[in-house]
Amino acid sequence: MKDASFRIAFSALMIWGAMATSSASAKTLNVVASFSVLADVVQQIGGSHVRVKSLVGPDGDPHQFEPSPDDARNLKDADLAFFSGEGLERWFEKLVTASGYQGTPVIVSTGIKLRERQRNSRTSDDPHIWNSPLNVLVWVANIEKALSAADPEAADDFKDNAARYSRELRDLDGYAHARIDPIPPQQRKILTSHDAFGYLGRDYGITFLSPLGLSTETEASASGVARLIDQVRAEHVKFYFIETSNDPRLVQQIANATGAQPGGKLYAEALSRPDGPAPTYARMFRHNIDLLAKAMVPPSN
Missing domain, CATH: 3.40.50.1980 (Nitrogenase molybdenum iron protein domain)
Structure with a gap:
């Protein structure tokens, strides 16, 4: 009877130890995103494996943002940094240099076919990528790739989250067509x-x-x-x-x-x-x- 009790207690101890070891080995990535829209998309893909800080907060303007010393410290301490690019956050590269961030920021808009806009005889690329859910699908692929490289053990979760969120983005595109097309x-x-x-x-x-x-x-x-x-x-x-x-x-x-x-x-x-x-x-x-x-x-x- 004592042997059986010992085996039960020993098994429970081993299970607890395995759980504790697994919990200890799991890591949470500290991630910085340049502005709130991007921060939300990163959070959707990263799930419980990431802690996301948005430099430009709610209702903020990513064009005219002025970073603070706290922003520089948050970026320096980040495991990963994401920005949209294409001329939206012209302040971001200066902040990377000033902060001492050691990584390479991920440009999530890489691979998107940009809309050109001509105004006052000048042609510029439109940086407002996210106002098309189909463009955000490219963001999702780039974010998943970067997160998986930073935390390979969580790659399956990132993949599942990206697939789920991609379906949601396609549903948003369908929703917009259903509302706008009849007009x-x-x-x-x-x-x-x-x-x-x-x-x-x-x-x-x-x-x-x-x-x-x-x-x-x-x-x-x-x-x-x-x-x-x-x-x-x-x-x-x-x-x-x-x-x-x-x-x-x-x-x-x-x-x-x-x-x-x-x-x-x-x-x-x-x-x-x-x-x-x-x-x-x-x-x-x-x-x-x-x-x-x-x-x-x-x-x-």
Whole structure:
């Protein structure tokens, strides 16, 4: 009887020891992402294996962000760092140098076919990659690859998370088509603060007009604003939207001059706070599509 009790106790001790060893060997990667939209996607793929810090917080502007000493310390201590690239976060490379970060940051937009935008005789690549869920599929593949290289033992989990999230992204694309496709093409015209929704417009046949270019750092000329006012009037653009991460005054002035009505707040390049309407990328995209579709539906007779 004593031998049986000893064997049971010994087996329990061995099981506990194996669990403790497994728990001790499992690691959590400290990850830094440049802005909140990207941080959420990294979290979706990394799951419980990552601890993600976003440098640009909710409602923040990734174009004009000014890093703090705490941001430099967080980056220096990170196991991995992710940024979108393509000219969005021009401050990021300077921060990497200043922080002493020893790794190589992952550019998640690598491999995406960029939209070109011509303005004032200059051609630039559009960095607002994430406003197309199909583009974010490329982000997912790049994030999974980087996380798996950093933590091979968790590679199967990263793969499963990436497959699940990729299905969710395709569902978002289908959701947008279901809401937008029935709207007559001539009704799909919207005024916004700056040129942040080009990929969304490309994918779903929406024309976005804006006084500012691809970055909120640009300035609108008086002649450019006058031409835009004429265009909004000529094309009968009925609604304008402000963006949560930048100054709404200019687009509101144009709306006042043209009679465009407010459609609400779009999340162009930042998530909301957790208690807001867009705390994750998936909810942000649905929020934007729902507001746009509501504004563009022609009035019933």
